[in-house]
Amino acid sequence: MEAKSSSIKKETEAMEEAERVVKKQNVTMAMEVFDCPVCSTPLRPPVFQCALGHFVCSPCRDKLPDSKCQACSGVVLKSSCYGIERIVESILVPCPYAEHGCTDMITYYLKGEHKQACPHEPCYCPEPGCGFAGTTAALLDHFTSQHxxxxxxxxxxxxxxLIAKPGMHVLRAQDGNLFLLNVSSPESVLHGISLVRIQPKVSELSRFGCSVGFSCWKGHYQLSSLDAITSTSLSDGLPKSSFFSFVPKSSAVLTVTIDTELMCDINDDELEEEASDDDDSYGEEDGGEE
Structure with a gap:
């Protein structure tokens, strides 16, 4: 009899859990009601309230003059509100980058932290009016097939x-890193040259450098260097005024070299072996000038 009672209890608990899951899946909310009315950021524990039930986050509560509620001037209680804390801890939202492959469900007040660290953050096509976004691999395919x-x-x-022809030139490194070299249409007598690394997570210090050399006539050779290549997701398009070299209107041949600090861990013998490799696939243009 006791075993039967235990079985019924488990079945009841399972049904209640299933019901909770169904309810969770069908709830629709205006999420701004869970934002602090003072700073407009998502409420996170500890959460405080006044006698009339107005909520405020802990940092804003500490800044309230005389601990008075901004909405009703009532005194904000010193003890946190356990009920609302349980609610905000239970609210899960999809990642902002769900359409780009992230399947995580994030606690609402942690969505900002997750967004900054999410590996599925997309990169963007800089072509005006295009709007394409995706991984660097998808972006490479987009650049070559669409544009x-x-x-x-x-x-x-x-x-x-490379031929200094106005427009975009996609550069793909052997390790998969993607770069975009832009030769601008000249507004004066010169083409401006810019170079960026396409990367969703931007580090403060670039690991890459570049040099560009060219010759315009016999006996002439000019070399320009870029010590730190900017890494960007291109969410705001190409960086403005980022030219580091200028070449004449004539279709000069650019000799480009890109280096990286990642090579510092490789010994000299390995570096010399790689530099002397005759693999024809490297330095070879796909879809370039014939």
Whole structure:
């Protein structure tokens, strides 16, 4: 009899849990009601309230003059509100990058922290009016198939040539890193050259550098260097005024070399072996000028 009672109890608990799941899946809320009315950020424990039930987050409570509620001027209680804390801890929302592959459900007040660390943050096409966003791999395919931008595969520390034709040039490193070299249409007598690394997570210090050399006539050679290549998701388009080299209108041949600090961990023998590799796939243009 006792075993039967235990079985019925488990079945009841299972049904109640299933009902809670169904309810959770069908709840619709205006999420701003769970934001602090003072700073407009999501409420997170500890949460405080006044006698009339107005909520405020802990940092804002500490700044309230005389601990008076901003909405009704009532005194904000010193003890936190356990009920609302349980609610805000139970609210789960999808990642802002769910459409780009993230399946995580995040506590509402932690969505900002998750967004900053999420590996599914997309990169963006800088072409005006395009709006495409995706991983760097998807972006590479988009550049070549949709915009027909020429692509060059290269090795770090190994020079390769490009024609200084106005427009975008996609550069793909052997380790998968993606760079975009832009040769601007000249407003004066010169083409401006810019270079960025396409990367969703932007680090403060660039690990990459670049040099560009070209010759316009016999006996002439000019070399420009970029010590730190900017990393960007291109969410705001190409960085403004980022030209580091200028070439004449004529279709000069650019000799480009990109280096990286990641190579510091490789010994000299390995570096020399890579530099002397005759693999024809590197430094080879796909979709470039014939």
């Amino acid at each position: 027909k931008w020429p692509t060059t595969v290269f090795k770090y520390y190994v020079s390769f040539d």
